[in-house]
Amino acid sequence: MTFETLDRDVRLFVIQHFVETAQPPTAEETAEALHLTLTESAAAYDRLAADHVFVLEPGTREILMANPLSAVETAFPARIGEKRYYGACIWDALGTVAMLGGSGTIDSRCACCDEALTLEIDNLELRPVEAVVHFAVPAAHWWDDIVYT
Amino acid sequence: MLLFRSEEHIDRWCEQRKLERGGTMSPETALRLGAIWYADK
Numbered sequence: 080m081t082f083e084t085l086d087r088d089v090r091l092f093v094i095q096h097f098v099e100t101a102q103p104p105t106a107e108e109t110a111e112a113l114h115l116t117l118t119e120s121a122a123a124y125d126r127l128a129a130d131h132v133f134v135l136e137p138g139t140r141e142i143l144m145a146n147p148l149s150a151v152e153t154a155f156p157a158r159i160g161e162k163r164y165y166g167a168c169i170w171d172a173l174g175t176v177a178m179l180g181g182s183g184t185i186d187s188r189c190a191c192c193d194e195a196l197t198l199e200i201d202n203l204e205l206r207p208v209e210a211v212v213h214f215a216v217p218a219a220h221w222w223d224d225i226v227y228t
Numbered sequence: 229m230l231l232f233r234s235e236e237h238i239d240r241w242c243e244q245r246k247l248e249r250g251g252t253m254s255p256e257t258a259l260r261l262g263a264i265w266y267a268d269k
Contacts, residue, residue, distance in 0.1 A: 147266060155231075168229040173255065174262035181263070190230035191237035198231075198255055203263055205256050212258045213230050213238045214250040 082126065088113055089123040090132055093145050098179065101164055103142035103150050131222055143226070147171035147178060154190075159183035167226075169212055176200050231255070 092112055096104040104112070110120035124140045127133045134144035143150055149165040155172035157164045159179050166172030169187060176183040181203040187196045190213075199206040216223075232238045235252065242249045253261075 147262075169231040169255070170229040170258055170262065173259045174266045177259060177263040178266040187231045189233040189237055191232055191241040194233055196231055196233065200259065203259065205259050208255065209233060210255050211232050211235055211238060211252050212255055213232055213241075213252050215230065215242075215247060216250065 082123075085115075085119065086123050086126055086130075086132075089115075089120065090127055090145075093133070093142065094148070097145055097148045097150075098164075101162060103145055103148070106140045134226070144171075147174035155185060155187055157183050157185050173198070173200075177203065229258075 089109055092109055093103055096102075096108070096112075106120045106124050107117060109115070109124075110117045113120070115123075121140050124133060124135065124142070128135045132146065133142050134146075135141060136143050141150075144167050147166055147170075149167045149171065151165065153165045153167055155166040155169055157166060157172045157175045159176060159182070164175050164179075166175050169185070172185045172187065176185065182201050184200070185198040187198065188194060189196055189210075196208065196210050198208055198210070232241065238249065238252065
């Protein structure tokens, strides 16, 4: 199996696990599910992190983000059906809804005044809402510090 | 990327943090771009 095939399988498994459970699998769980050694699974996590597919907790192989999904609660929860996911930012929350069928609700807040801002999306159509997305970091520098971005 | 009530709230937030104002887009545009971005993920 090539690294390309292995990494694709690992990525797919991680996203499917994340979507089903709202949490990413450990490298051990991925190894077991895909019949890999832990070394192979961990190396795939490292390559996918180097390729900016995953973000790992520093010094570990725990997935913090498998874009657009965040393993930790954030100010950007996306409710889709009975499940709740978290985006690392509003872009990821909108991307989560887009990725998972195109309908859902994002219960966010204005970053300035903390007023509730609810984005209701039905079949990729956003109900009218007074809100603006702000990119404090230019796209060319997103990965300089992706957690800050 | 953060969400704000209005452009004025972005200005206030940037001023409080002494940050340069960045680019903006409507949530509708961000959703459309996200749909394209994540279509094959």
